[in-house]
Amino acid sequence: MLTGKTALVTGSTSGIGLGIAKALARQGARIVLNGFGDAAGPQAEVAALGVEVGYHGADMSKPAEIEAMMAYAAGRFGRVDILVNNAGIQHVAKVEDFPPERWDAILAINLSSAFHTTRLALPAMKAANWGRIINVASVHGLVASAEKSAYVAAKHGIVGLTKVTALETATTGVTCNAICPGWVLTPLVQKQVDAKAAANGWSNEEATRRLLGEKEPSMQFTTPEELGELAVFFCSAAGNNVRGACWNMDGGWAAQ
Numbered sequence: 001m002l003t004g005k006t007a008l009v010t011g012s013t014s015g016i017g018l019g020i021a022k023a024l025a026r027q028g029a030r031i032v033l034n035g036f037g038d039a040a041g042p043q044a045e046v047a048a049l050g051v052e053v054g055y056h057g058a059d060m061s062k063p064a065e066i067e068a069m070m071a072y073a074a075g076r077f078g079r080v081d082i083l084v085n086n087a088g089i090q091h092v093a094k095v096e097d098f099p100p101e102r103w104d105a106i107l108a109i110n111l112s113s114a115f116h117t118t119r120l121a122l123p124a125m126k127a128a129n130w131g132r133i134i135n136v137a138s139v140h141g142l143v144a145s146a147e148k149s150a151y152v153a154a155k156h157g158i159v160g161l162t163k164v165t166a167l168e169t170a171t172t173g174v175t176c177n178a179i180c181p182g183w184v185l186t187p188l189v190q191k192q193v194d195a196k197a198a199a200n201g202w203s204n205e206e207a208t209r210r211l212l213g214e215k216e217p218s219m220q221f222t223t224p225e226e227l228g229e230l231a232v233f234f235c236s237a238a239g240n241n242v243r244g245a246c247w248n249m250d251g252g253w254a255a256q
């Protein structure tokens with residue numbers, strides 16, 4: 001379905017980004033990976049699906065590096081047809097204790113990076129009259145939780161950016177939508193489980209059960225594979241007129 005298309009997924013050396021990259025690769029898309037840590041393993045996982053794969057290690061908090069990554073993708077594969085803005089970090093603290101440099105980093109990586117990739121990707125998408133921009137927001141783009149001020153502000157911000165981008169492309173073949181996951185058991189969330197276990201003397205299982213029980217009625221994690229299939233839907237012909245949707249996959253979290 002996506003043979004001949006190129007998908008760039010930010011923050012795709014791990015977790016949700018890698019899951020989405022693999023789901024798009026299974027549909028035949030060439031993939032550009034990005035993110036920190038081991039890049040060879042994720043590249044091999046994607047290549048094993050039979051598609052071409054590139055990698056750029058741009059730091060999403062640095063606009064000049066984002067520009068270099070977009071130039072790399074265009075230079076190697078012609079243009080980016082599918083842009084998935086996924087890179088993100090978390091920090092948990094009350095507003096008055098929140099380190100200002102963590103606030104700045106979260107806003108830069110979780111929100112501003114998507115503005116930069118989007119502004120750089122749009123001209124070629126519009127010229128081709130086809131494109132998909134998928135922003136990985138969060139249920140925290142729709143509702144708040146205490147002690148996550150920067151994350152909730154950034155995720156509400158990316159929901160806003162999604163809607164504006166969708167309006168500005170509404171008469172074109174380019175669409176922009178957001179995915180809003182609840183809990184997904186990735187390294188980002190395992191850190192929060194570990195912190196809960198350590199603070200309360202709970203086992204990993206007990207901390208996991210309490211984390212889910214606080215917010216997620218299904219008591220189940222959403223998986224990167226499930227989120228990948230939603231991204232595939234947005235890229236399909238059936239998604240041609242899905243514009244500005246902020247689709248939660250959250251086990252009922254936002255329904256409460």
Ligand code: NAD
Nearest residue numbers: 011012013014015016035036059060088138183184186188
């Ligand atoms: P993760 O920690 O497994 O992966 C994050 C990815 O981003 C990694 O590849 C990492 O290398 C990369 N990254 C981090 N900082 C970067 C930077 N400065 N520049 C480039 N890459 C960088 O986390 P995840 O849970 O897969 O999160 C992915 C996205 O999903 C984030 O935007 C997160 O907010 C969102 N999300 C996660 C959950 C969840 O429960 N895990 C829920 C809702 C939304």
